[in-house]
Amino acid sequence: GHLLIAHKATNSFPSHHMLTISILAFSFLYQGCQKLGAIAILIAALVGWSRIYLGVHFPLDIVGAMILAFVLVNFYMRSR
Numbered sequence: 001g002h003l004l005i006a007h008k009a010t011n012s013f014p015s016h017h018m019l020t021i022s023i024l025a026f027s028f029l030y031q032g033c034q035k036l037g038a039i040a041i042l043i044a045a046l047v048g049w050s051r052i053y054l055g056v057h058f059p060l061d062i063v064g065a066m067i068l069a070f071v072l073v074n075f076y077m078r079s080r
Helices: 016-030 034-053 059-079
Strands: none
Touching (some): 016 034, 016 059, 034 059
């Protein structure tokens, strides 16, 4: 592939960008805000695609962030 943005090699798992937007999306969905949740999921998909396209994350970094976000939101919501 062609590197679009020069960057230092750092730990990339999980993607913090993806983790943040996924936590937001799952929180909206868990609270019953379907429209906001759907919008956040769309944004998350775009963020995930862009991170892979720019070469700063691997697909597993993105999927791992989404799974971690889902687990964290479920754990938090159930403990309330």
